[in-house]
Amino acid sequence: MLIDYRRILVAVNHSDEAHQALARAVAIAKRNHARLDILRVLDINSLQYKAGGQTAIDGEEVYDIEQEAEQDLIKLREKLLQEEGLTEDQVFVHLRFGSPRTVIVADFPAEYRNDLLVLGQTGMNALRRVTAGSVASYVTHAASCDVLIVKNKQ
Known part of the structure; x- marks a missing residue:
């Protein structure tokens, strides 16, 4: 059974996992002639301090x-x-400040009515996942629409 997604949200950053998620989201958007929302969330907490x-x-x-x-x-x-053949009215980019968990699960999909969220598998090590939890894990449990977690192919 093929599901017809119309509004796809992919969350990106500079990680390999996010690049793989974007590639998968692009393929789904092309196959479904869907709108692709590419979201980058700048985490306020991580911007408050630098240099450790x-x-x-x-x-x-x-x-x-x-x-x-x-x-x-x-x-x-x-x-x-240019490279993927997507149209101007198909690809939209968005930048938000806030907690990635809140923005990806609640704020953005409520505004744009996304029916699929695509994320890369966490790049965290095991200790960090246990202590902080990953955004991908949280989104999987809290999202009100379908979620695709793209596993690292390495």
Whole structure:
């Protein structure tokens, strides 16, 4: 049975797992002629401190991080339009600040009515997963729509 997804959300960052999730989401979007929302969430907690928590990050640095992330998303969209044959009205990029868990599970899908969430398998080590939990694990349990976790192919 093939499910006809219309609005696909893929959460990305700079990890290999996110790149694999994006590739899978693109394939699903192409097969279904679906809208593809590419979301990058800048975690407020991780932006508060840098250098191992030694130095508080200032507003200018947050602005620079935001601008760089926006440019990365714009370049990614252009690449997908040129190389994957997706159309202008099919690919949308979004940048949000907040907790990735909350934004990916609740905030964004409520606004855009996504019917599939695609995420890469966590890149965390076992100890970090036990202590902090992964976004992918949380999303799998809390999402109100289908979730595809793309496993690392390495």
